[in-house]
Amino acid sequence: xxxxxxxxxxxxxxxxxxxxxxxxxxxxxxxxxxxxxxxxxxxxxxxxxxxxxxxxxxxxxxxxxxxxxxxxxxxxxxxxxxxxxxxxxxxxxxxxxxxxxxxxxxxxxxxxxxxxxxxxxxxxxxxxxxxxxxxxxxxxxxxxxxxxxxxxxxxxxxxxxxxxxxxxxxxxxxxxxxxxxxxxxxxxxxxxxxxxxxxxxxxxxxxxxxxxxxxxxxxxxxxxxxxxxxxxxxxxxxxxxxxxxx
Amino acid sequence: xxxxxxxxxxxxxxxxxxxxxxxxxxxxxxxxxxxxxxxxxxxxxxxxxxxxxxxxxxxxxxxxxxxxxxxxxxxxxxxxxxxxxxxxxxxxxxxxxxxxxxxxxxxxxxxxxxxxxxxxxxxxxxxxxxxxxxxxxxxxxxxxxxxxxxxxxxxxxxxxxxxxxxxxxxxxxxxxxxxxxxxxxxxxxxxxxxxxxxxxxxxxxxxxxxxxxxxxxxxxxxxxxxxxxxxxxxxxxxxxxxxxxxxxxxxxxxxxx
Ligand SMILES: Nc1ncnc2c1ncn2[C@@H]1O[C@H](COP(=O)(O)OP(=O)(O)OP(=O)(O)O)[C@@H](O)[C@H]1O
Ligand SMILES: [Mg+2]
Numbered sequence: 001x002x003x004x005x006x007x008x009x010x011x012x013x014x015x016x017x018x019x020x021x022x023x024x025x026x027x028x029x030x031x032x033x034x035x036x037x038x039x040x041x042x043x044x045x046x047x048x049x050x051x052x053x054x055x056x057x058x059x060x061x062x063x064x065x066x067x068x069x070x071x072x073x074x075x076x077x078x079x080x081x082x083x084x085x086x087x088x089x090x091x092x093x094x095x096x097x098x099x100x101x102x103x104x105x106x107x108x109x110x111x112x113x114x115x116x117x118x119x120x121x122x123x124x125x126x127x128x129x130x131x132x133x134x135x136x137x138x139x140x141x142x143x144x145x146x147x148x149x150x151x152x153x154x155x156x157x158x159x160x161x162x163x164x165x166x167x168x169x170x171x172x173x174x175x176x177x178x179x180x181x182x183x184x185x186x187x188x189x190x191x192x193x194x195x196x197x198x199x200x201x202x203x204x205x206x207x208x209x210x211x212x213x214x215x216x217x218x219x220x221x222x223x224x225x226x227x228x229x230x231x232x233x234x235x236x237x238x239x240x241x242x243x244x245x246x
Numbered sequence: 247x248x249x250x251x252x253x254x255x256x257x258x259x260x261x262x263x264x265x266x267x268x269x270x271x272x273x274x275x276x277x278x279x280x281x282x283x284x285x286x287x288x289x290x291x292x293x294x295x296x297x298x299x300x301x302x303x304x305x306x307x308x309x310x311x312x313x314x315x316x317x318x319x320x321x322x323x324x325x326x327x328x329x330x331x332x333x334x335x336x337x338x339x340x341x342x343x344x345x346x347x348x349x350x351x352x353x354x355x356x357x358x359x360x361x362x363x364x365x366x367x368x369x370x371x372x373x374x375x376x377x378x379x380x381x382x383x384x385x386x387x388x389x390x391x392x393x394x395x396x397x398x399x400x401x402x403x404x405x406x407x408x409x410x411x412x413x414x415x416x417x418x419x420x421x422x423x424x425x426x427x428x429x430x431x432x433x434x435x436x437x438x439x440x441x442x443x444x445x446x447x448x449x450x451x452x453x454x455x456x457x458x459x460x461x462x463x464x465x466x467x468x469x470x471x472x473x474x475x476x477x478x479x480x481x482x483x484x485x486x487x488x489x490x491x492x493x494x495x496x497x498x499x500x501x502x503x
Contacts (some may be wrong), residue, residue: 123252
């Protein structure tokens with residue numbers, strides 16, 4: 001029997017749209033109205049999502065903009081909480097969600113590696129033992145001691161990817177991030193992902209680059225307006241998506 | 247939360263690195279930054295000295311020393327409170343994408359302001375020397391006052407930073423509130439000058455108790471047990487309250503930010 005590392009059980013996610021009455025002043029002076037708009041203004045981003053993922057599987061999630069892909073990743077990363085249903089995650093999750101999220105422009109590349117590594121869940125000692133590997137992977141060489149506001153967007157992506165991919169993880173979430181690097185670096189990233197696959201890392205890959213999806217993933221979920229339309233072999237799901245949604 | 251050694255080490259590392267980052271980013275030139283954090287309370291001290299000692303002829307001895315012994319810890323309080331209003335908003339990207347313990351951002355900011363407060367003690371000691379104030383053993387109790395204030399300020403900051411995500415105009419209220427509170431705190435006047443029937447206001451104002459505690463240790467060579475108790479209660483109480491508000495709202499941060 002294979003071990004299940006991620007399980008979604010009838011997961012529903014509503015977003016409340018607070019912005020209509022943000023501000024204490026508004027809230028106090030329009031209390032009844034504020035509560036009413038608050039109750040009404042809900043948006044259902046995921047409707048009854050259920051799926052299981054085994055250790056070592058590579059899953060792609062595809063679908064149009066706003067389908068709910070990032071919401072699913074947010075739930076797995078424990079950044080979001082489901083409105084109802086159950087999300088079960090076993091193991092350490094590392095998200096390549098937005099690579100430069102933890103970066104500060106005035107710190108050097110090196111300082112950002114340390115800070116970002118810690119934000120992603122490593123202790124200082126752990127990140128220090130990895131830092132050379134990370135610098136080497138990034139190929140940023142002497143630029144690593146420059147403040148990252150001087151970096152190009154591709155260089156930033158390299159730095160972010162190099163940190164995240166070197167954080168030990170059981171589950172890796174990749175959301176739309178590989179497209180920024182140059183061809184050489186992209187190749188290197190795909191190679192690294194292959195390596196992780198062989199090490200039994202579970203990977204969830206969200207991308208609009210269907211070629212990459214087919215190349216990396218064995219299983220694919222097609223999401224449409226918060227519902228799973230298809231779940232199966234990547235090639236078939238991608239073909240279905242191409243036929244019906246373009 | 248699991249309290250094991252690695253988790254503990256992780257939290258320490260996270261808070262230290264965030265605090266270091268703050269320090270580097272906020273004061274690109276750390277010496278000038280330090281000077282600035284000293285200069286701004288000293289400027290207020292000069293203004294109050296002119297207004298109340300020279301013009302109004304207030305009868306308090308060593309008035310400059312009296313002022314700064316309250317102004318520096320007040321500055322820590324207001325800096326942290328004002329900083330906390332937009333703290334999570336300024337880290338929106340991070341909060342949306344990564345699930346690290348968000349309260350670490352608050353502690354690292356408060357620690358930063360605390361370090362600046364601690365670094366202001368040489369200035370206070372200098373003025374104590376100038377005014378021939380004696381240095382007593384009570385100074386060794388200062389760390390206790392600082393730790394208590396740390397938990398009090400952290401609690402307040404947790405409350406403000408969490409609630410400000412839901413009500414974005416809280417920052418303005420904080421400005422108004424701290425301005426009012428300043429005059430309800432015995433910084434430019436002494437607690438003895440407050441009429442008996444208004445003394446209750448001082449007891450109800452946490453910062454008043456902290457200012458009195460610092461002043462007792464620095465200038466009066468004494469500790470009033472009831473003041474110390476109140477500081478202790480406010481420190482534990484507000485931290486408990488703040489932490490629980492944060493814990494209860496925290497899971498919504500990523501979607502409303
Ligand atoms: N914080 C939020 N508050 C309110 N609504 C939100 C929030 N985040 C997402 N949504 C809504 O939920 C839906 C799903 O969003 P999500 O980001 O998961 O889409 P996605 O599939 O990742 O799209 P894309 O391909 O553009 O990245 C969208 O319609 C979006 O408007
Ligand atoms: Mg998305």
